Amino acid sequence: MQRNSKLLPALLLSIAAGVITTPAPALAAEKCAVDTRKTRVVSERVGKRIQKAYELYSADQVDQALELLLEISTSNEFDKAYVSRFIGNLYAGKDGQAQTAMKHLKVAIDIDQLGGTDHAAALRLMADLSIQERKFEQSLKYYEQWMAFTCKEDTNVYLRMATANFELKRHDKVLPLADKAIATQTSPNKGPYTLKMGSYYETKQYTKAAKVVEDMVRLFPSDQRLWVQLAQMYMLSEDYKRSLYTMDVAYRNGYLEKPSEYKMLAQLYAQNEIPFRSAQIQEEYLSSGVVEKDEASLSMLANTYHQAKEIGKAITYYGQVAELTDKSRYYMRQAGLLMEAERFKEAKTAARKALDAQGLKSAGEAQMLLAQAHFYLEEYAPAYRAAQAAVKDSKTAKTAQGWVSYIQETAQRKKVQL
Template identity: 40%
Template sequence: MKSLPKFTALALLIALTGGIYSESVSAAPNYEEIEKRKAAKTKIMGERVGKKVAKAFELYNEEKVDEAIAMLRELDPSDDFDKATVNRYLGQLYAQKENYGEAIKYTRLAIAPDALNFKDQGDLMKLLGDLLLGTEKYSEGIKAYEAWMDFTGENDPKVHGRIAQAYYELKQYTNVIAPADKAIAGVEEPNKQYYLMKVAAYFELKQFKKAVEVGEELVRVFPEDPKAWTQLGGFYLQTEDYSKGMTVMKVAYSKGYFEKENDYKILGSLYSLTEDPWRAAQTFEKAMKDGKIERTKQNVTALASYYHQAKHISDAAKYYEEAAKFDDDAELYGRAGGLLLQNLQYSAAVVRLNKALELGTKKKGSTYADLAEAYYYQDKFKQAYAAILKAKEDPSTRRFAISWSSFIKEKAQRRGVSL
């Protein structure tokens, strides 16, 4: 909360001379009535009350805020204007002390008789909206701002922005859009936050195409903002418009706009989804080596999967094994072993497959089948036969294991190997 200005005695007395009589606030701006209010004759605070208020502000200027409040609270003016003025200052002093409950109470009391001059009454109504939003009384804050707009006829884009934010906090996402649009249209200098509120509201409403439209507008309005580009790329990924997402993220990458690990992950995902897993792997690997992507199990597994999709088997196996080492993941060791078998690296495959079995893989049948094949192609028929018999025990690989066991047995006999 902004601190109150320091008053000289003369400035204070000038400040106390504003006030008008007016009728109750209308339900919508009545511009003829507003002009009458502005032109109305001012009232001057009574001499007795005015002097005591001046003394209270002398105490305030001496940073004796509690004493100033106590003096103002002792006053009990009979005149509506005097009473409203005292309550106005009490509200402001309590706000400065961050006692917002009391600040709201006295601000309401100051507003209620509609006795202050036009500007002071309007400023206080707007302040009430600020105080209510600041204390998370969003519904009341919205009403206060609407009352201020009706009273003054003004359309402050910042107030529309606050109303949009209040509706968002209330989870009334449909109501966010109109005030956010008014906020956007009313400012001379574009404010990114107003666009982001619209995006967030559209996402909550699951109106993803609308969210993307706002994201595209953000890039047009803030072309030098890195986050506008990377956020839009993320939107395209979420809405499965992979081609546009790829275009946007490639531009952002080339301009050096990536700031977060997730930016690189989105780019990798988009390369993969646009059937370019090799570039996904290369981009991901470089980012990991450069420290842009943390070397976690999840990230290393993703890198392995990109190489796997790109049919770069040795690299995929290498990274699956690296990922497996984080927490002795039997399934990842098995995947690495299977790829090494596919790549004709039989001895290396045996090591990884046995590791998977040792760690208790859930895919025992397929792991034993792969192990039997790896041994077989090294002419290690006894080990191959022992492994294929284990594969027979798993219903999912039994049929395959039966045919292979006969094949291994016949081959061993031709080679003179006793099983």
């Protein structure tokens, strides 16, 4: 979390002139410690040096101001607290000095003698620096002290406390704090909604996460990516129809950006038993180069066209993935569909390629496809040889033996020499 660059001047002005930070709603009507604590002033000797340090800071001579403050020897606890807080504020404005700033702020806080506004500001800065440095337990401690001391509610404090608990994986504590941040904000801010959604997601409460994102879509219409998030939450909660509708809205409006999102849309069409539309989208994103033509994407497209009973398209894409990978299973699928389409010459070619390709699990199955293709082309001698080869494979031996006999009978009837 980046620190607000405007924070330091406001804090320093509060030291010099007692400026009160922006008011927030009171938690209770009675007087709080911030209001009842008496105002005190530093000793004259220390006050002169503090004034000089402030003048140096105002002239952008921060290092010189720090040097002056670090040399001050205090004679009482109040002076020590006041100087320590000033030093802490100055270090807070320097890159990489948050740890040093917290060391000095802790001194001021532990003495617990600063005026109400100053002590409250020290607590708040200590909490903000702690969360910045990922000291989440410590940040919660000081935010709670700030709330107890000031009796105030603050949207950013609730939001940062929710963030700290989220980082600590205390998701049950994130939700009420995020709700308080939402209740106290003057205009919608995505932060607490995102934390709520994230907490529901992390605890696998996907339906509740989807409800939060529904609110976000309504409240933040300019954030187009929320439509994709909503579709993802619906999908995780197994509400595939809503997920498809939402993802399709995102697609039609040009909100999809990542290859995984286009794949998700295609998957949703397939899950909703609309395989032809799924295949069309896959074909579109492969043609445009949004998704790479690799084994996974081409085989998915071939399978989807197969499910849609678009046999010609399935044959084409099984052929493409087979040529890309040289894997027998894709040649086998292509050969089987070519047989189904009665494209026997092409089936012969695919079956032969399957026999020579990588990873062939059953030579007998490829030989059977080859035998059948030859047979239907009335090429009985090569059909007979392929069927005999398939007999040698235990997986196809019984079926192949039947085909051997059938080919013999057919060849004999047609007076063809085998």
